Structure formats: C-alpha cells, structure tokens
Amino acid sequence: MTSWTVANSRKLARQETRRRLGPMAMLSHLALLLWTVLTLVPILWTFLASVKSEDEIFGDAWSLPATLRWDNFARAWEQAHIGQYMLNSVVVVTFSTFGTMLCGAMAAYVLARYSFRGNRAVYLLFVSGLAFPVYLALTPLFFVVQNMGNVPLVGPFIGLNTHAGLVLVYIAYSMPFTVFFLAAFFRTLPTAVGEAAMVDGASHTRVFFQIMLPMARPGLVSITIFNILGQWNQYQLPLVLLQERDKWVLTQGIADISTAAGYDSDWAALFAALTLAILPMLVVYTIFQRQIQSGLTMGALK
C-alpha cells in the first residue's frame, strides 16, 4: 500500500517536472543537435569532396561522387608536396617542443625555487611577453634571423629558411606561457624530497632531473600538449621566416594550395590535402581528448 503511494507520487512528480520543463528540454536537445550538425557537416563535407572528381566538385555541392577518386590523395601527397610539408612540420615541432620544455622547465624551476638577486626581474621579463602582440616584433625578427645566418660556423643552420632557425624562434616565443605556468607549478611541489636528496649528496642538477621533473609530470604533460598544438598550428612565424618552398611547414602548404589552386586548378587535390591535414588531428584527438582538453584549458583556469 505504502509502496504504491510512493511509486505513484514519484510518477506524479516526474509528470509535473516534465510538464514544467517539457518544451525547454525539447529546445535544448534541438540546440545541441544544431551545433553538432554545424560542427560536423563542414568537416564531413570536406571529406566527401576529397574523393570527388573536379567536375563533381564544381557541380552540385551535395552530390555524391560517382566513383571514389583516391588518386586525389596521391596528387596532394606528391604534387602538392603535402607529404614533404607534413614531414617538415613533424621535424620542427619535435625539436621545438622538446627544446621549449627543457628550456622552460629549467628556467621556471630556478625562478620558482631559488632566491637570488634579479630573480623577480627575470621572471617578469619572461611573463611580460604574454602581453606583447607578436606582430610588433615581426619586422625586426626577420632581420634578427637573417643576421643569425651570418654568425660564423653555425650561421648557415640557423638563418632564414632553416628549420633550426624556426625551432629557436618557436622556443623563444613559447617561453612566456611555459615559464609562467611551470613556475606556478613548481611552487606547489613539496621541498622536503629535494632537500633530503641534497643532504645525501645529490647535485642541484641531479635533484632537478631525477626528483623535481618526475614530480612535475602532470604539469609538464599539460604544457607539452599545449606547446605541441600551438607550434603545429603556427602560421605567422613560418610565413615570415621560411620562404623557400621545400622548407615549408604544413600550415603554409595548406594555405598555399588554396591560392595556387586558382591557377593550377587542382581543386580535388585541395580537398584531399585538407583531409590529410584534418585526419591525423582527429585520430590524435580521439585518443588523447581528455589530456588535450585539460592541457588547453588548464592555463585558463589557474
């Protein structure tokens, strides 16, 4: 008897909430669905167009391809050099992210954990970079890198149109955020472990590499993801510093096909190239979406 009343009142309560929220719930699902379509459809449409022929691309936008033209991908990879650009991007980002994390962690650790004269000044120097628009530095930076090309011995490797030169620039411009974030992170770590190791005779360097770095892992992972994505997607700096085609990174290659396609008119290869640029991101994102989301939003929340 009692249980019937409870069940019944629950049902009534549910009906009551549904009456109150019904149309709203419908609308909210509709809104979510709409944004899902808005997000997915342009990307799926690009994938679809990547297997169409030239004529089909210029025909009705929503027609299906008669046959799947996989050769579009071969042309994008070979003739539009997407393969080469992607390799360049991988090489540059591998070295620049590694360098950024090494330099950034070293500087942040020293600034967060050691007091010395000028500590505050160096920290502020790094962090002030967060507020500067990169466009102000663009012109002089071009000449700085050009002049680096005249440095004896290493010059030819770090001047304009060199990947090592771009790597150094990436590292330098990633410092403000990396140092800012990692210094805050190192400050939250306990001091006792490091001190104990020092008493046992470990050097400062050894404490850093063998104790502090492993302890800072969560912070390092987030900032590494942040830097990989930021440097992979960078367009402005390579546009200025890499002007020889065979040195280009992927973003330059993609941007160029859209203008070049006007003359060469290989639109099918353009869509294939876009797909080639999007698919790896989709795969990586699907696997690491939790880490990527927290890596990118972490900086904003702290």
Place this chain on the structure above:
Amino acid sequence: MFNTYRRGLFITAFLAAPVTLYLVYVISPYAQAFYIAMTDWRGVTATPNFVGLDNFVRLFSDGVFWKAVTHNAALLVLLPLVTIVIALFFAFLLNVGSEGRGVGGVAGSKFYRVLFFFPQVLAVTVVAVLFQQVFRPDGSGMLNGPLMALGARPVGFLSDPDVAFWSVLGVMVWQAVGFYVVLFSAGLASIPRDMFEAAQIDGAGRVSLFFRITLPLLWDTVQVAWVYLGILAMDVFAIVWVMTDQHGGPDFSTTVMATEIYRNAFQHFRFGYASALGVVMFFFTIGFAILSLRLSRRERIEY
C-alpha cells in the same frame, strides 16, 4: 663557500640558454620595433633615416588603417559576446540542465563536449581554407548549394563587402565555442551540487537556475574567457589572411591590424610604417589588458 659557488653556477647554467634565446629573439625585436617605427626604412633605402613621428601622422590619416582598427574593435566586442553566450548556454545544458529529479547534464553530454571541442585543435589555416570552400559563391558551395536549390539567391559570403566581415566572425565563433564549453563546464563542476539542488527544491526553474545561480558563481571564469577572446580578437591574422579575398578584402572590408602590418612589411617592404602600426597595436593590446584588469576587480562569491 664551495656550496654557494656551486649554487650560483647551477642558477647561471640553467638560466643561460632560456634567457639568451629570449633576449635575442623576443626582447631585442620588440625593442628595435619602437625605433624602426620612427624611421623611413623601406626595402630600397639601405640606411633608414630618423623621421620622428611622421609614420604615426601618416597612419592616422590612412583610411585602411582605420578600417582595420574598426574591424578589430568590432571583433573585440562581438567575438567574446557571441562566443560566451553560446558557450554558457551549452555548458549549462550539458552540466545542470537535465530534466527530472536531481542535477546533471542531459544524456550524452560527454559526447557533445568532446565533439564541440574538436575545431579548437585544428590549425586556423586549415579552418580558413575549409570555410573558403564552404562559402563558395555558387551552387558548389556547401551553404549556397542548398540555398540555391531552395530557390534563394546565392549569398556572397566572402565576395560581398557587407557580408564578408560576418563570415569571418562566424568562423571564429565556430572554432572557439567548444573550448569555452569545456572551460565553463570545468567551472561548473567546481560549484557544489547542493547549490543547484537547494534552488530546485525551492522551486527554481531552469531559467532562474541559470541567471540566479550559475552565472554569478561562474563570473570569474566568464571574465577569464572575456580576456582570452579579447586577445584572440586583437591578434586575428590567419583567418583573414588566408580565407578572405585579397587578404582582407573585398575592398578592405575584413582587414585587421595584423594583416596590415604583414602586408606593409612583407609585400610593400615599408618596414618603418609597418612597425609604427605594430606600436599602435601594442598600445591597444596593453590598453585592453589594463582595462580588463580594472573592470574585473569585483567581489568574489565564496562557497
């Protein structure tokens, strides 16, 4: 004594590389830019002459410069406004706005969060080229195809000077929304559940739940979002340079400060003039940062 020496050596060794790189590639260009801005340096003159504030005087009577500033200013207001409203709405639906008893997100909220965030990981250049195709002016465009099939006139998303700016804004919002949905979701997760439940028991509907509880408690995160999106609006370059006609056209209807700096420096080789533009942009950015710091001083709600 030996220990102090070792400590000093360690500090110097660890700071040497980062500080050197930073001074050479970041600080020195910024410092030089302020001087170059006061010279007549062009690609042809090997020796730049000091001309004082001439570049700035020319700049302020340059119509294109004012168009660029207007577009940055419009983006500064519209991009945060539109993005935050949409993102807040979705974050609320996904975390609090479920129907029925208790407080939770709608079914499949995790899926939506993951999906909405994806455009954020794509390079801006990729997004720009992609939407260039989506916005094609004829029946082969993803949007104009269906429009024309329905008998409507095709819209010149990128070719009509009255529309192009809105297309740029739309693409920027498209890419940004997911990030802020995740950001606001994280903010919402840190608000104790009982807050919402207590309000619901007191008979609060979803609308008052949003305006009376969610928004005030999320205000700090909203401010962070505002600053981030503001900086994005000031720094916009790739989407305009790659997606629009004539890099900021048609007829300069989408151009922004960053594209004008790049155009002047690396297409016209007016290094002095471009640097003057950079200096103006620098002061706008600093001004925005100071302003937003000032405005964000507000009582925090403790919970």
